[in-house]
Amino acid sequence: MELKLYNTLTKKKDVFQPLIGNEVRMYSCGPTVYKDATIGNMRTYIFTDVLRRVLKYNGYTLKHAMNITDVGHLVSDADEGEDKMIKSAKEQGKDPLEIAKFYTERFLNDLRALNIDMPEIICKATDHIEDMIEFVKGLVERGYAYETSTAIYFDVAKLDKYGILSGIDLNEQKAGARVELDKEKKNAYDFALWIKAPDNHLMKWESPWGLCYPGWHIECSAMGKKYLGDEFDIHTGGIDLIPTHHENEIAQSKGLTGKIPARFWIHGEYLLINGGKMSKSLNNVYLLNDIIDKGYNPLAYRIFCFSASYRNKLNFTWEAIDASNKSLIKLKEAYKKHLEGNEDVSDEIINEFENSFHRAINDDLNMPQAISIVWEVAKYNKKSKKMAELLLKFDKILGIKIDKMEENKEVIPKEVLELVKQRKIARINKNWELSDTLRHQIEEYGYKVKDLKDDVEIEKM
Numbered sequence: 001m002e003l004k005l006y007n008t009l010t011k012k013k014d015v016f017q018p019l020i021g022n023e024v025r026m027y028s029c030g031p032t033v034y035k036d037a038t039i040g041n042m043r044t045y046i047f048t049d050v051l052r053r054v055l056k057y058n059g060y061t062l063k064h065a066m067n068i069t070d071v072g073h074l075v076s077d078a079d080e081g082e083d084k085m086i087k088s089a090k091e092q093g094k095d096p097l098e099i100a101k102f103y104t105e106r107f108l109n110d111l112r113a114l115n116i117d118m119p120e121i122i123c124k125a126t127d128h129i130e131d132m133i134e135f136v137k138g139l140v141e142r143g144y145a146y147e148t149s150t151a152i153y154f155d156v157a158k159l160d161k162y163g164i165l166s167g168i169d170l171n172e173q174k175a176g177a178r179v180e181l182d183k184e185k186k187n188a189y190d191f192a193l194w195i196k197a198p199d200n201h202l203m204k205w206e207s208p209w210g211l212c213y214p215g216w217h218i219e220c221s222a223m224g225k226k227y228l229g230d231e232f233d234i235h236t237g238g239i240d241l242i243p244t245h246h247e248n249e250i251a252q253s254k255g256l257t258g259k260i261p262a263r264f265w266i267h268g269e270y271l272l273i274n275g276g277k278m279s280k281s282l283n284n285v286y287l288l289n290d291i292i293d294k295g296y297n298p299l300a301y302r303i304f305c306f307s308a309s310y311r312n313k314l315n316f317t318w319e320a321i322d323a324s325n326k327s328l329i330k331l332k333e334a335y336k337k338h339l340e341g342n343e344d345v346s347d348e349i350i351n352e353f354e355n356s357f358h359r360a361i362n363d364d365l366n367m368p369q370a371i372s373i374v375w376e377v378a379k380y381n382k383k384s385k386k387m388a389e390l391l392l393k394f395d396k397i398l399g400i401k402i403d404k405m406e407e408n409k410e411v412i413p414k415e416v417l418e419l420v421k422q423r424k425i426a427r428i429n430k431n432w433e434l435s436d437t438l439r440h441q442i443e444e445y446g447y448k449v450k451d452l453k454d455d456v457e458i459e460k461m
């Protein structure tokens with residue numbers, strides 16, 4: 001069956017075929033590990049995981065690389081500002097690599113909790129400094145880069161066209177009033193490949209241009225080329241990466257190899273919180289752990305992400321997570337019922353459902369459509385093992401562990417457990433008034449405590 005994917009490069013859904021044989025070579029921009037990944041970041045990795053699973057469902061094998069940005073990149077997407085990793089290191093009084101290791105582990109834990117398949121290659125920027133130096137040297141030799149007193153810059157004017165992903169018109173930009181921060185830059189859109197480190201800079205490496213550290217974009221070009229070749233199949237990331245990071249990756253690769261590194265550029269839309277952006281100042285930055293702490297299965301967040309196409313904005317609310325958690329439980333129950341059933345369902349019906357599901361996922365990963373077919377199968381009036389098998393097959397894409405019932409067990413929120421602990425102490429101290437107040441507080445979370453002889457039982461109301 002034909003697989004179509006929306007390609008930011010061509011601005012349409014293109015039929016996908018790997019460039020070589022049956023193997024899909026794919027690169028995903030990974031996290032900058034100086035703080036915890038948010039559920040917004042996780043939406044992008046869930047979309048990438050669905051893409052991986054859809055490619056496998058279609059019989060392809062994968063060579064998928066994802067970087068870990070552990071050198072930090074500058075605070076804004078442009079070249080100005082303070083290094084994110086170093087800022088975090090200073091704030092926490094730790095070595096930048098310690099910070100990176102800590103947050104990398106937490107990031108990988110989130111991927112595991114969301115049942116996201118690990119990319120075949122996970123590569124850290126700091127392990128690839130030599131590859132980056134070689135890349136920059138190549139660009140200088142080919143005349144695409146120039147040195148200033150502060151950095152090695154990419155010269156965008158040397159390219160036949162800069163801005164093919166986002167449609168930037170350099171001529172128009174020249175006329176605009178863009179403030180120039182570095183007077184030595186030849187063009188406003190020239191970006192730093194390699195930056196000369198000030199004396200007090202924590203992370204820096206020897207290079208032909210002295211002690212330096214990499215610009216943000218060069219790591220992805222260097223690692224993509226190293227692991228996947230000059231031209232590979234798919235490059236993914238969140239939509240915010242289109243105008244700067246991915247545009248610059250394309251520029252770098254075109255400068256060195258003459259080729260756009262990937263044929264398909266696929267971007268995931270943003271997760272919104274209550275209709276707006278997630279931000280520290282609005283106090284609405286959520287982590288996967290916040291969802292887990294409220295007693296939800298993290299896979300409820302996965303199901304929630306399937307309620308919109310990856311190309312549409314998706315609005316996060318706690319009500320929606322609650323509903324997704326219920327859906328998760330219902331789907332697992334439906335699977336079990338089918339597994340225990342012995343009614344007759346014809347192969348034609350099974351094939352029809354399978355085809356509709358396959359058509360949906362192959363239509364640019366249309367998960368809302370795919371999920372509606374999953375529900376049709378789940379609720380099918382005749383209960384049959386064949387239907388259970390079909391749901392298990394669909395779970396190759398859903399990744400909700402539909403056959404694992406024990407995961408339905410309610411996780412009691414840590415706030416409730418804390419109140420129960422305090423209440424136990426109050427009762428030991430015969431402080432009945434406090435014990436009653438705490439019981440009410442527990443009830444406000446939707447839980448009931450039953451006092452047993454030496455213990456308590458906690459139940460959802």
Ligand code: AMP
Nearest residue numbers: 031032040041043044237238269270271
């Ligand atoms: P970062 O660690 O900031 O480099 O981001 C990691 C990935 O998450 C990138 O692909 C971003 O485009 C993506 N991302 C950041 N914020 C959001 C959001 N609110 N919704 C979806 N994806 C996001």
Ligand code: ZN
Nearest residue numbers: 029030220245
């Ligand atoms: Zn990248």
